[in-house]
Amino acid sequence: MEDTFSRISFKKKTEAISEQIVGLINSRDLTRGDKLPSERYLSETMGVSRGALREALRALEMIGIIETKTGSGSFIKVNGPIEKTTDLSKMMERDDNPLNLIIVRKTIEPLSAKLAAKNAGESEILHLKDFYSGYDIPAGEKEINYDLDGDFHLYIAEMSQNKSLYDVMKVITDRMKSDNFWRFAKEKTTGLLHHLGPHIDEHEMLVNAIANHDEKEAEKAMKQHLRSVEKGLLQFF
Incomplete structure (x- = not known):
């Protein structure tokens, strides 16, 4: 399953990370209950910072696509297909840190x-x-x-x-x-x-x-x- 992730070169990396995970859910490479690889693996494989990765994961958690459990990791909460939601796009457009x-x-x-x-x-x-x-x-x-x-x-x-x-x-x-x-x-x-x-x-x-x-x-x-x-x-x- 880890081999399914690919390097990201888009300008808006947080949005690209989220879209890649959603795409893997839609293609059934990821299904409900699957655990995502470690942050270190994902950031190195996708070629993104851990900060961008964490922001993307938080956005996906906010709209109910994944669930993060302290000490255990992040897990898929839904099965595909998932449409690209306006909520996700809107969250990814933000350019400031709270x-x-x-x-x-x-x-x-x-x-x-x-x-x-x-x-x-x-x-x-x-x-x-x-x-x-x-x-x-x-x-x-x-x-x-x-x-x-x-x-x-x-x-x-x-x-x-x-x-x-x-x-x-x-x-x-x-x-x-x-x-x-x-x-x-x-x-x-x-x-x-x-x-x-x-x-x-x-x-x-x-x-x-x-x-x-x-x-x-x-x-x-x-x-x-x-x-x-x-x-x-x-x-x-």
């Missing part, structure tokens, strides 16, 4: 939290607490409302009373909501029930610091939260 969002967020959001603690009025603090209460997960639910998460961080920027900072954060939160890879990694790292505790605790620390007008603690809490998010994302990007 970690770049974290780089920018780590730069501006601690300042956002610090200014929010300094400038927020009581009505704004009450509204922020309402945002935090929205993180309560009903029994049986396992996923965070990621749109709410983005709105929470955007509102902190609004509380800073710095319009330029808010405008930058609006661009970032729009990306957080629309970027499929960002949402995929967040769901993998914090979307499962047993991972929600630290995520919610970090937000609680942040809300309390802002409510107490403690600028240093608000800044510290935001830095700690973003380090936690970054640590999770580094597993996938």
Whole structure:
């Protein structure tokens, strides 16, 4: 089965990798339950970097074509034929790494939290607490409302009373909501029930610091939260 993979020379290598795997499923060279060769073998055989390979595999996992099991490898989840989906093409068109969002967020959001603690009025603090209460997960639910998460961080920027900072954060939160890879990694790292505790605790620390007008603690809490998010994302990007 390993001999069926061939070297890739296309410009958009992530898309070419995905299409080759889909093609092998359609030709029945790969069927449900088959394990893909190691990343090292695939990257060397196809002539691509491991980064491009992993991005292609993540895209295929996101749309349900493969399943990656930690410590075991990647397995085919479907049998052919599979049409070239618009979802796959759209995901392969992206040209940025979600970690770049974290780089920018780590730069501006601690300042956002610090200014929010300094400038927020009581009505704004009450509204922020309402945002935090929205993180309560009903029994049986396992996923965070990621749109709410983005709105929470955007509102902190609004509380800073710095319009330029808010405008930058609006661009970032729009990306957080629309970027499929960002949402995929967040769901993998914090979307499962047993991972929600630290995520919610970090937000609680942040809300309390802002409510107490403690600028240093608000800044510290935001830095700690973003380090936690970054640590999770580094597993996938």
